[in-house]
Amino acid sequence: MPPRIRRLLRIALAVTLWAAVMAGTCVAGVAVSMRDSYPGPVRAVPAGGWPPAREVPRERPIAQEASREQEQPSVRETPSATAPVRTGVRRVSVRSAPPGQIKVAVVVGASGSVTTDVLGPYEVFARSSRFFVYTVSARREPVPLSGGLRVLPERTLAETAAGETAPDVVVVPAVVDPEGEAEAPLRSWIGRQAARGARILGVCAGSRLVAASGLLRGRSATSHWGVIGPLQQDYPDTRWVRGRRYVEDGPVTTTAGVTSGTVGALRLVERLAGIAEARRVGGEVGYPGWSPDASTAIPAGEPALEDLPYALNAAFPWFEPVVGVGLNQGVSEIDVAAAFEIYAGGSFAARAVALAGTTVVTTRHGMTLVAEPADGTAPAVTRLVAPGVGTAREVDPALVRWAAGRGVAVELPHAGRAAGESGFDPVLRDLAAHTDLATARATAKYNEYPIEHLTLTGPAWSWRPTLLFLLTALGAGLLSYTAVRLMPR
Structure with a gap:
């Protein structure tokens, strides 16, 4: 085989090995991110057992019959520059x-x-x-x-x-x-x-x-x-x-x-x-821009370069921060959702852990959440945030004591929230300030949450996963080069 062909084959093999190592690392990282995103089984059932379910009201409304009178066949309008396509049931007066x-x-x-x-x-x-x-x-x-x-x-x-x-x-x-x-x-x-x-x-x-x-x-x-x-x-x-x-x-x-x-x-x-x-x-x-008369049209999302922080966070989760989400009795469901979605599940910027003074937390409207008790067996955290809380006096004393023993402060992302403001707005501002603007914007895009009304401040770029990517690329390059060099000529 001519020397030039052999060199080209060796280069192709080196590139293939590099790509395989990078792909394997990314796949492993995404698997770790998904595993960490969904918690495992609870450690133990509370001593008194799980709380009983609320009684379901016995009277049955005729909700379907009332609403069927409002429905008309699906409507499709010819699209134009000023009239977007409307698909579904015609909007009429509602009884x-x-x-x-x-x-x-x-x-x-x-x-x-x-x-x-x-x-x-x-x-x-x-x-x-x-x-x-x-x-x-x-x-x-x-x-x-x-x-x-x-x-x-x-x-x-x-x-x-x-x-x-x-x-x-x-x-x-x-x-x-x-x-x-x-x-x-x-x-x-x-x-x-x-x-x-x-x-x-x-x-x-x-x-x-x-x-x-x-x-x-x-x-x-x-x-x-x-x-x-x-x-x-x-x-x-x-x-x-x-x-x-x-x-x-x-x-x-x-x-x-x-x-x-x-x-x-x-x-x-x-x-x-x-x-x-x-x-x-x-x-x-307080969902931004919502009203009963608002258009249902939104930007049709497509993958773009601006999504890179989301992908990097998912593929390179190592050394990510751990955010403890301190749950208080009676907390708003949307405020809880904002914390777990924005810090972890919808951004992969951190791993989140649910912490509370007791294993069972009942939300404002009766949902039963299960948390890790704030005791000596709770995992270490980088930060501890208490969603839906306006002042430090409202935080569960057990969480305050646990945080003091661990040397972390209890942070209140929803403190000072404006009246009628969505629970997602303060957490997105907090994510931008503690992580970076690029991650906050990519997180909003993947959660299809409008942020045009928000002023976000913080570092411009997410460097932790970026550096891990660059180090992995360098290591994969050295590995593939060494492997090809050691092959018989």
């Missing part, structure tokens, strides 16, 4: 639902669910007295949520299959394995609830679980911008729509990414409880 609470079941997948997909819609519905909201899963045992949180479902699928405990609305979040065997009972349950007349709200990539349940055939739907391509390939019998905050098609509503579930839930509050109630709840949760 309030009849007396009696409307039951909303927020699904929690056995394989794990996205935190904000669960907690965001839960708080929206629970802020209205017209709704009774509960979590449901295959078994009544703690299940993981992204970012490092666990939730104890109030009821099982079997308990809510039919009768007075069956839901009128089902919220379907993104789950880890929507088409796997572990979620087969959930898929069947969702299909049965839809068949008996329940409305379905698919949040973010929860649209895949809705599609796998057979409910999107022949319908229009949307999802997170990053998964619409694969969904189009796997479910071609669904009309997948890009660039919409939510899409309605009959009794099925699907939303864009993560925080869009809040807007989708507000739309159902408007449909089932009236526009005045939706305005009141929407004003309380």
